[in-house]
Amino acid sequence: MSRSLKKGPFVDAKLMEKVTRAKATRERAPIKTWARASTITPDMVGMRFAVHNGRDFIEVLADENMVGHRLGEFSPTRKFIRHGGKIQKAIEDEAATKAAVATKATQAPAAPAKK
Numbered sequence: 001m002s003r004s005l006k007k008g009p010f011v012d013a014k015l016m017e018k019v020t021r022a023k024a025t026r027e028r029a030p031i032k033t034w035a036r037a038s039t040i041t042p043d044m045v046g047m048r049f050a051v052h053n054g055r056d057f058i059e060v061l062a063d064e065n066m067v068g069h070r071l072g073e074f075s076p077t078r079k080f081i082r083h084g085g086k087i088q089k090a091i092e093d094e095a096a097t098k099a100a101v102a103t104k105a106t107q108a109p110a111a112p113a114k115k
Contacts, residue, residue: 009039009068011041012033012035014035016043018031019031019047030048030049030050030057031047033049033050033051033052034052036051036071036075039068039069039070040062040066040068040069040071042067044062044067046061046063047061049061049071051071051072051075052075054077058074060074
């Protein structure tokens with residue numbers, strides 16, 4: 001559910017203070033923040049943010065397409081590794097060996113060096 005138009009977009013007060021300070025000094029260092037729920041405003045376009053994802057900070061460069069979205073949307077909290085277990089790994093290894101054999105067969109043998 002979206003936020004009421006009467007209230008306007010949520011932006012953390014401390015974050016906005018940091019943004020205005022960085023714009024005034026033209027500082028290029030990323031702004032470190034834990035405010036994942038803050039909405040990206042047009043004032044933030046072109047700035048770098050270090051958004052905390054629960055473990056470490058992920059750097060996000062705010063551009064025009066991100067206006068209206070939340071900072072947390074661009075800092076994923078979960079890391080996808082892959083599906084499958086032993087069977088899937090065996091299938092991938094088999095495909096890799098077939099590919100290696102195919103590339104080896106297509107390579108022309110090197111000509112012997114003349115003396």
